Every structure is written in C-alpha cells, then in structure tokens.
Amino acid sequence: METDARALDSAFMALADPVRRSIIARLSRGPATVNELAEPFEISKQAVSKHIQVLEQAELVTRTREAQRRPVHLNPARLEALTAWIDQYRLVREGQFRSLDAVLRPRAADGSE
Amino acid sequence: METDARALDSAFMALADPVRRSIIARLSRGPATVNELAEPFEISKQAVSKHIQVLEQAELVTRTREAQRRPVHLNPARLEALTAWIDQYRLVREGQFRSLDAVLRPRAADGSE
DNA sequence: AGGTTAAACAACCGAAAGGTTGATAAATGA
DNA sequence: TCATTTATCAACCTTTCGGTTGTTTAACCT
Numbered sequence: 001m002e003t004d005a006r007a008l009d010s011a012f013m014a015l016a017d018p019v020r021r022s023i024i025a026r027l028s029r030g031p032a033t034v035n036e037l038a039e040p041f042e043i044s045k046q047a048v049s050k051h052i053q054v055l056e057q058a059e060l061v062t063r064t065r066e067a068q069r070r071p072v073h074l075n076p077a078r079l080e081a082l083t084a085w086i087d088q089y090r091l092v093r094e095g096q097f098r099s100l101d102a103v104l105r106p107r108a109a110d111g112s113e
Numbered sequence: 114m115e116t117d118a119r120a121l122d123s124a125f126m127a128l129a130d131p132v133r134r135s136i137i138a139r140l141s142r143g144p145a146t147v148n149e150l151a152e153p154f155e156i157s158k159q160a161v162s163k164h165i166q167v168l169e170q171a172e173l174v175t176r177t178r179e180a181q182r183r184p185v186h187l188n189p190a191r192l193e194a195l196t197a198w199i200d201q202y203r204l205v206r207e208g209q210f211r212s213l214d215a216v217l218r219p220r221a222a223d224g225s226e
Numbered sequence: 227a228g229g230t231t232a233a234a235c236a237a238c239c240g241a242a243a244g245g246t247t248g249a250t251a252a253a254t255g256a
Numbered sequence: 257t258c259a260t261t262t263a264t265c266a267a268c269c270t271t272t273c274g275g276t277t278g279t280t281t282a283a284c285c286t
Contacts, residue, residue: 005131005134008128008129008131008134009129009130009131010129012125012126012128012129013125013126013129013243015121015125015199016121016122016123016125016126016129017122017243017244018118018121018122019244021118021121021198024202025202027202028201028202033262033263034262034263034264035261035262035263043244043245043246044245044246044247045262045263046245046246046247046263046264046265047244047245047246049263049264050243050244050245050264051244053264054243054244065253067253067254067261067262068252068253068254068260068261068262068263069253069261069262069263070262070263070264074202076202076203079199079202079203080203082195082199083196083199083200083203085134086128086192086195086196086199087196088141089137089138089141089187089189089192090189090192090193090196126273130273130274132274146232146233147232147233147234148231148232148233156274156275156276157275157276157277158232158233159233159234159235159275159276159277160274160275160276162233162234163234163273163274163275164274166234167273167274180232180283180284181230181231181232181233181282181283181284182231182232182233182283183232183233183234
C-alpha cells in the first residue's frame with residue numbers, strides 16, 4: 001500500500017515534537033479530553049489544542065463529541081503506516097545488495113517513496 | 114531503553130520531508146555522494162547538502178571520506194529506534210477500550226478500527 | 227604550480243512552527 | 257435565562273526551515 005507523501009510529511013512532522021509524542025503516549029492508555037491532555041504541561045491549553053490539531057491533521061488521532069467535551073482517540077492505523085514506511089528501508093538494508101532491493105521494490109530507480 | 118527525546122525530535126523531523134525520505138530510499142541501495150544524491154532533484158546542490166546535514170545530525174546517516182568525495186551511508190540503527198518508539202504505542206492500543214472511554218461514553222460507538 | 231572537481235560555509239529571504247493573550251462559540255446545568 | 261465549563265478562533269511575536277546565490281575549502285590531476 002503506497003502511502004501518500006503528504007501523509008508521511010504530516011505524520012512524521014507531528015511526531016517530531018516531545019509534547020505531541022507525550023500526547024500519543026497518553027492516548028495509548030485510552031481517550032482523553034483536551035483539558036486532561038493539557039494538564040501535565042506548562043504551556044497554555046490553546047497551545048495543546050494546536051498540538052492536537054496537528055495530530056488530527058496527520059490523522060494520528062480522531063475526535064468524537066460528548067457534551068462539551070471532545071475526547072481525543074489514538075488512530076493506530078497511522079502509526080502502522082509509519083512503521084511500514086521505515087521498515088521497507090530498514091529491512092532492505094539488512095541484505096545490503098541492490099539485487100535484493102530490486103526484488104523487494106520493483107519500481108523506478110530514483111527513490112520514489 | 115528510553116531513547117532520548119532530542120534524538121527522536123531530530124529523527125522524526127528529518128523524515129518529515131519528501132526530499133530527505135527520498136534520500137533515505139536511495140541510500141538503502143548503498144552509499145552515494147552528494148552529487149549523486151542531488152541529481153534527481155530540481156533544487157540546488159547546496160540545498161541537498163543541507164538536507165544531508167539534517168539527516169546526519171539526526172544520525173540517520175553517516176559520512177566517510179574518499180578523496181574529494183564524502184559518501185553518505187544509511188544508519189539503519191536509527192530507523193530501528195523509531196520503529197521501536199512507534200511500536201510501543203501501536204501495540205499497547207490493541208487491548209484498550211475500557212478506562213476513560215467506558216466512563217465517559219456509556220453508549221460508545223466509534224468503530225474507528 | 228595551476229586548474230578542476232566535490233562539497234561546505236555564509237548571508238540572506240519568505241514561509242511555517244510553536245508559543246502567547248484575548249475574544250468567541252457550544253453545550254450543560256442551576 | 258444565565259453562568260459555567262470546554263474548547264476553538266484570531267492576532268501577534270519570535271524562532272526555525274527550506275530555499276537561494278555567492279564564496280571558500282579540500283583533494284585530485286596534469
């Protein structure tokens with residue numbers, strides 16, 4: 001399954017921040033509201049809200065509605081897409097040879113993703 | 114076992130760019146010089162050189178010296194560190210439905226997986 | 227030595243990231 | 257109805273990113 005380049009851009013970028021990774025870690029234990037997610041951090045709730053928007057645009061999390069709250073849920077499928085991308089190079093490298101790569105990735109030679 | 118936060122910052126950030134991911138893809142087929150890496154792109158060689166510096170600081174690649182050339186090599190160990198980070202949350206999530214979700218949403222129906 | 231090739235260094239620019247404060251919207255509940 | 261809770265929207269500011277062009281450094285080859 002070929003993941004779109006923009007999707008990878010936004011997902012990797014979203015994970016390139018300790019606050020957002022911490023939010024992911026928290027959500028792996030179950031959904032949480034913005035207030036709950038903001039609590040451990042020194043920064044403002046608005047800042048955390050922005051971080052959640054970044055994660056949402058990257059489709060790493062989704063949100064539902066419940067009264068005034070908007071619980072945030074982890075989307076493990078996106079995380080899998082990232083490991084899938086990484087693994088294709090991590091694993092290919094094991095064999096170290098171009099021929100193996102040709103077998104695994106019968107594609108153009110210019111490093112398309 | 115906990116990878117340093119700064120290392121994750123720089124590594125995920127480095128992968129959040131299509132040019133740099135393409136360079137990783139190319140290097141998975143073996144080392145290459147800056148000129149070779151720059152060739153497929155429209156941007157200047159200096160720009161590619163900067164991209165390589167970003168990858169190098171993230172320790173996703175290393176460089177050796179060979180006459181005037183400075184071949185760039187992939188560092189698969191860093192890629193593994195990233196999948197290791199992702200996997201700890203991707204896998205934990207499998208069994209998670211209770212906790213806050215059950216408390217906050219007695220009539221849950223999200224079907225996001 | 228002089229010329230060529232490979233690549234980094236440096237200064238600069240526009241756009242985007244990450245933060246702030248203040249105002250607003252939406253649903254709840256007294 | 258009206259205050260409260262929850263969270264977003266809107267400006268704004270500063271720093272970083274990704275790109276440019278121009279200038280050096282470093283090693284090679286006659």
